[in-house]
Amino acid sequence: MKEIIKPVNEQEAIEMLHRYNEDLLPQKFGMAGKLWVTILCLVIAIGLYNYFWQLKLGLTVTGLSDTVSWGIYISNFVFFVAVSLVGSLITAILNLLNVSWRAPITRISEIIAVSGIMFAGLIIIVDMGRPDRILNMFLHGRIQSPIVWDVIVVMTYMTISLLFLIFPLLPGIAFCRDRMTNIPKWQHKMYKILSFGWTNKKAQYEIVVKAIKILSVLIIPVALSIHTVTSWLFATTYRPGWDSTNFGAYFVAGAFMVGAAAVIAGMFIIRKFYNRYDEYITDKHFDRMGRMLVLLSFVYLYFTVNEYFIPGYKMKGDEGEHLKELFVGHYAPMFWMVQIFGMIIPILVLLFPKGRKPVPIFIMAVFVIIGAWFKRYLIVIPTMLHPFLPLQQIPEASKHYSATFAEWSITGASLAGALLVITLFIRYFPIISIWELAEERGVPHDTIYEHLNEKE
Amino acid sequence: MTTFFKYLKSKRSLQLMLALGLFFFLSPRAYADKPAAAEKTSPTIKLSYKIHNGVKTVKVAVSYKEEKKFIPVGNIIVNLYLGEVKKFDKVSNDGWMGNLVTDDEGECVFMFPDNFNTLKANVHSFNFIASIGSDPKYEDTQEEITVNDMFIKLAFAKDSLTTVNAKLCKMQDSGMVPVPETEMKLLVKRAFGALPFGEDNLTTDADGLVSGVLPADLPGNANKSITIMARYEDQENDGIVEVSQDIPWNILPRENKLSQRTLWSSGHNAPVILVVVTVSLIILIWGTISYLVILLLRIRKQR
Amino acid sequence: MSQKSEDLEKKDDSASGRRKFLKLGILTAGLTIAGGGLQKVLSDEKDPEPKESGTKIKVMTPDGKLVEVDSTHIKEHDHCGASRDESRQGIPGKKYVMVIDLSRCKNALKCQKSCQKHHFLPEQDKWLKVYKMQDNEEASPYWMPKPCLHCDKPPCVKVCPVDATFKRSDGLVLIDNERCIGCRFCMAACPYSTRTFNWDEPKQPDNRACNEYSPETSNPRKKGTVEKCDFCPDMLKLGKLPHCVTACPNGVYYFGDANEDSVCNGDETVRFRQLLKDKAGYRYMEALGTEPSVYYLPASNRLFPFKDAEPEGEEKHS
Known part of the structure; x- marks a missing residue:
């Protein structure tokens, strides 16, 4: 790991800026990149094919029934919303706290947030029985319904996240526009439109800095509200397992945790596949993110104890039956795997400095992400299988739930879609904000304004 | 043999007859028709007579039995006759009275016109015959009912309590005669069915009278009245005899507590506080977002 | 409606003088069209062959009044229900x-x-x-x-x-x-x-x-x-x-x-x-x-003893 040395004079600062420019321009896909995109497209194609049949035949292609009327589409939706919370965590909170190492990872978290919230919106449409009537939400919307609240906050958060992505990106896009030759015409045109006429003026930087300040404050309540409102979709019902006052805080805590893990995974992969990125995404970043993840995991552990083990002490009627199913029943293997691999082991590993090295922390992050997906499965499905009235006078198929291939493929397509959006973003836009990085590393503002856009 | 065919060829009409004969012989329909005709279902007719406020009706229910169950026969034509099955007789005013088609439940109701009472003023026993005839699927069937001409007088007296009196009478050639020692019911008309009041097993006294006290706390109709009824029932001989009457009544039905702005109302009846809070939050946040968009668009203008 | 009931009372009076008590209730409307068959025969003699009936059916309006409508109308309203609004x-x-x-x-x-x-x-x-x-x-x-x-x-x-x-x-x-x-x-x-x-x-x-x-x-x-x-x-x-x-x-x-x-x-x-x-x-x-x-x-003083059997004709799900 190279020591980061602050530039001593103007000349050095300019050189540093030029080196960043050279390193951090978006690069074309290599073999691995091409293969990755092909696989993602294939997964998406299979999902789209199955969705076509779902549109034609109805939700009968899923494993859903009148008992389990919400399945993995909904748990996947909750997962996406959770992941997208990370945009506010890294960018806004670290920004407001003025943390000195944030610049190289802010954009990674922002694009994860944007693609997460986009696919949250899409997957919820997939779950609808009548997507053709989606306009009814606007024509006949009832402000009393938590779904309407959710639609409002998801749209709001998506807009704010996009703004939060685009403002710091403007110098980067302008840089691509001016400096990248040998690119197709459409790509140049795209840069031209998206740069919003950026010319590297001081006044423009001032606007961006101002906008980022406003956004950092604005995004926090909105981000908290998307996940809180999503938890209310469950907590506003009477069902055992959902009828909880802890749910909003519990969901937010879980979202922070999986979001941080997603950023760690993103950092690791980008660093792995792009040359010289280890100079920018350093081991120190992994260490700091690891500490943060361990803290967030502890918060989540705390809420988990409150959510499961305190009701478990009482074992109240229907709630008790539901908990028994989780602790020792049909869902026990999944439940304990999620707790152990998705929370306990990451906490234990990340407590040690050696565990916070890039490779182990990446593995732990993957554990947390997979655990988080199944955690949301456990939030949605077992509760639906435990209504107040016994499961009688229903077809045998309605007494169980297992997702069909169509469901898995559509869900898989949404995950692949989110990854594709992130991948394509990295392909066409600088994934590390050059000017913010330079600023963080001590290049004076005036030097940035003057020299950012020039070649060596 | 060949000569036979030659002969055939020359006789056109014979050819045709042979072909037709072959056709009917071979046609499956020619066979199918016969057993179908024999398999007509035998329906059951049930008649019930009712006189309500002087309006006479005869209800006809048609059904057939299949595996111990009665299955209603809908959409079948039923003729009703008075006295005997015959054409309408202008002089005696007797005979065919009309026909009706049963509904999905296999029922239909004959109502007699208002001039029936005038025309039949001196007849005190009626014989009704319902018949089904020449139906392709059901056998010809008929059923009759004979009823006496009965009526009930209804009256009420109001002081602190409302007492309802009903007198059951029978019309005979000598005039009206009270019917003693007969069970009757005093009722209040409700949305579904009628609510009995007074003592259990009300029986007419020597003057054909029964009486009962209306429950003082019973809600009436919205127009400050209540519909009382007296009913006498003897399906065998007299059918159902019923009289009803609206009498003034001060206890109004409960009113629905229509909570206007609730969480379970329609969208435009949402609770005010909810609307105020959400709308102000939306204005606040989207106002800021609009400002940020303006900032974004202003970047181009910076020199 | 009041016209009709008056008519009826008058006729009853002339016939037997016994209907002083009678007040027409909700069925009054029914009278006007009742017994189409008889009226038809009175006016013109035809063979009592089955023909189209003038079936009338009582219907309760939303405000609780009974009205009589032709059966052809009923068919639609009866089974179709009201509009969405x-x-x-x-x-x-x-x-x-x-x-x-x-x-x-x-x-x-x-x-x-x-x-x-x-x-x-x-x-x-x-x-x-x-x-x-x-x-x-x-x-x-x-x-x-x-x-x-x-x-x-x-x-x-x-x-x-x-x-x-x-x-x-x-x-x-x-x-x-x-x-x-x-x-x-x-x-x-x-x-x-x-x-x-x-x-x-x-x-x-x-x-x-x-x-x-x-x-x-x-x-x-x-x-x-x-x-x-x-x-x-x-x-x-x-x-x-x-x-x-x-x-x-x-x-x-x-x-x-x-x-x-x-x-x-x-x-x-x-x-x-x-x-x-x-x-x-x-x-x-x-x-x-x-x-x-x-x-x-509550299920106290049962009319039937509890029998835990599949009811008649109930299909068993495998």
Whole structure:
């Protein structure tokens, strides 16, 4: 790991800026990149094919029934919303706290947030029985319904996240526009439109800095509200397992945790596949993110104890039956795997400095992400299988739930879609904000304004 | 043999007859028709007579039995006759009275016109015959009912309590005669069915009278009245005899507590506080977002 | 109307002088068109051959009046129910309630069959279920029929994002299947497992009397939308009891108007509040605060011994 040395004079600062420019321009896909995109497209194609049949035949292609009327589409939706919370965590909170190492990872978290919230919106449409009537939400919307609240906050958060992505990106896009030759015409045109006429003026930087300040404050309540409102979709019902006052805080805590893990995974992969990125995404970043993840995991552990083990002490009627199913029943293997691999082991590993090295922390992050997906499965499905009235006078198929291939493929397509959006973003836009990085590393503002856009 | 065919060829009409004969012989329909005709279902007719406020009706229910169950026969034509099955007789005013088609439940109701009472003023026993005839699927069937001409007088007296009196009478050639020692019911008309009041097993006294006290706390109709009824029932001989009457009544039905702005109302009846809070939050946040968009668009203008 | 009744009284007076008491009630309107057959014969003699009948049927208007309409009209209105907008209005002044007497239920399932038939429901979608309940190990088991409870504070209606399911002034909770977006939040919100969903294109009968959709009949059924027991508002409008009530051979179901304090099980009519008082009526899971319109009478002093057998004709699911 190279020591980061602050530039001593103007000349050095300019050189540093030029080196960043050279390193951090978006690069074309290599073999691995091409293969990755092909696989993602294939997964998406299979999902789209199955969705076509779902549109034609109805939700009968899923494993859903009148008992389990919400399945993995909904748990996947909750997962996406959770992941997208990370945009506010890294960018806004670290920004407001003025943390000195944030610049190289802010954009990674922002694009994860944007693609997460986009696919949250899409997957919820997939779950609808009548997507053709989606306009009814606007024509006949009832402000009393938590779904309407959710639609409002998801749209709001998506807009704010996009703004939060685009403002710091403007110098980067302008840089691509001016400096990248040998690119197709459409790509140049795209840069031209998206740069919003950026010319590297001081006044423009001032606007961006101002906008980022406003956004950092604005995004926090909105981000908290998307996940809180999503938890209310469950907590506003009477069902055992959902009828909880802890749910909003519990969901937010879980979202922070999986979001941080997603950023760690993103950092690791980008660093792995792009040359010289280890100079920018350093081991120190992994260490700091690891500490943060361990803290967030502890918060989540705390809420988990409150959510499961305190009701478990009482074992109240229907709630008790539901908990028994989780602790020792049909869902026990999944439940304990999620707790152990998705929370306990990451906490234990990340407590040690050696565990916070890039490779182990990446593995732990993957554990947390997979655990988080199944955690949301456990939030949605077992509760639906435990209504107040016994499961009688229903077809045998309605007494169980297992997702069909169509469901898995559509869900898989949404995950692949989110990854594709992130991948394509990295392909066409600088994934590390050059000017913010330079600023963080001590290049004076005036030097940035003057020299950012020039070649060596 | 060949000569036979030659002969055939020359006789056109014979050819045709042979072909037709072959056709009917071979046609499956020619066979199918016969057993179908024999398999007509035998329906059951049930008649019930009712006189309500002087309006006479005869209800006809048609059904057939299949595996111990009665299955209603809908959409079948039923003729009703008075006295005997015959054409309408202008002089005696007797005979065919009309026909009706049963509904999905296999029922239909004959109502007699208002001039029936005038025309039949001196007849005190009626014989009704319902018949089904020449139906392709059901056998010809008929059923009759004979009823006496009965009526009930209804009256009420109001002081602190409302007492309802009903007198059951029978019309005979000598005039009206009270019917003693007969069970009757005093009722209040409700949305579904009628609510009995007074003592259990009300029986007419020597003057054909029964009486009962209306429950003082019973809600009436919205127009400050209540519909009382007296009913006498003897399906065998007299059918159902019923009289009803609206009498003034001060206890109004409960009113629905229509909570206007609730969480379970329609969208435009949402609770005010909810609307105020959400709308102000939306204005606040989207106002800021609009400002940020303006900032974004202003970047181009910076020199 | 008053003209007619006067006429009738006059005639009666001349005939027998006995009808002083007679006041024409709700059937007056019926008189004007009654007995078309006889009138026809009086005017022109024709052979009493079967011909088109002038069938008239009594119908209760939303404000509780009985009017007579031609049967051809009835066919449409009877089976089609009101339009989507009209269906949102309850029958004025009414507050429908149901009382289910658990002590009389022997799981005959006639109610369910009638419900399935009249709403054209397939085997797997049951709007009315009869649960075998046993509150604890020592307690005796009993059968518990459960339609939609038509709560006064319906949690399903609260969460509907598009006003597709709604609470009427007469207490009914209905669904507009032409507006429902199929999000199934109401199914998650209902604590009583009442709602079912059309996962695929529902199989529709060909011989339906009416093909126009109405929330009052919940038919024709729509793919991708939620449905449930509707208390048969098309019947209530005609002054008739819901199908399950009339189908029950044991008088388990009482149905009526709480505002006039009376419920009827088809045979007997009783006072609603007195019935609850006498037989210790209760509502299922009162603690949830949903205020159901369906009350239960406890399964004490049973009419039938509890027999844990599949009812006759019930298909076993493998």
